[in-house]
Amino acid sequence: MLAALVAVVVGGSAVAVRQLDDSEVLIRERCSATVGADTFELTPEQAGNAALIAGVAVSRGLPARAASIAIATAIQESRLENIDYGDTAGPDSRGLFQQRPSQGWGTEEQIMTPLYAAGAFYDALVKIPGYETLPITEAAQTVQRSAYPTAYADHEPEGRAFASALTGQSPAALDCTLRAPSAAGAPLAVSTAAEEVFGPLGGTVDGTRLTLDAAETRGWAVAQWAVANASALQITSVAFSGLEWGRADGGWSSATTETGTVTITVAGVTP
Structure with a gap:
């Protein structure tokens, strides 16, 4: 977790120190x-x-x-x-x-x-x-x-x-470095946005988790679309084909995933 110490200075002297959490540390957001x-x-x-x-x-x-x-x-x-x-x-x-x-x-x-x-x-x-x-x-x-x-x-x-x-031709080739989510996400909003672009995908919602049906190259296109839109849609993780992208640490790592599905998780509560 990223952290920083901030000192409040009065009259040239530091009188208080507060630790900032990772949502407050300055991060240059980029994909x-x-x-x-x-x-x-x-x-x-x-x-x-x-x-x-x-x-x-x-x-x-x-x-x-x-x-x-x-x-x-x-x-x-x-x-x-x-x-x-x-x-x-x-x-x-x-x-x-x-x-x-x-x-x-x-x-x-x-x-x-x-x-x-x-x-x-x-x-x-x-x-x-x-x-x-x-x-x-x-x-x-x-x-x-x-x-x-x-x-x-x-x-x-x-x-x-x-x-x-x-387009999914290069799997796990897109990464985004982002600050912590600024609000709770909405899985149905993510689903609607994805289907506006890709057409009907099908899938289910379970709490903060959205599962969309997509396989092979199309699945990687949908998964990396979700990473690219993680900032706007308050997405915290995206998993597909044995790999998972995590907002907190960035990058793709090995994960257990369901075959033929893209799993997208959004922030559950407003920080």
């Missing part, structure tokens, strides 16, 4: 994807958006390459943040991909909905012949028609790393 020898970091907010983008690709049966292109594009366009102002594409650009209502991408409200924005990006991407074998910058530029057509290439390595983890 990392490690594939091979390379590790890349995002904030929890960015990681949650990357997980949504990858999850939509999984739900549509698209290859991991599609998610790599989409994540690299969103890093360049919005830093993987759902911004409500124009950044690089134009003054009316909005959302994760800086899509423009004036260019037929949808209404501003639709574009500011990440699930819609990701779907709209993939709708355009799959119309490109042979997009799976194109360089990321070429595929992304064909969709986006950016004023900076070569910029997408700068984000290919991290796009590939997070896509590989979040």
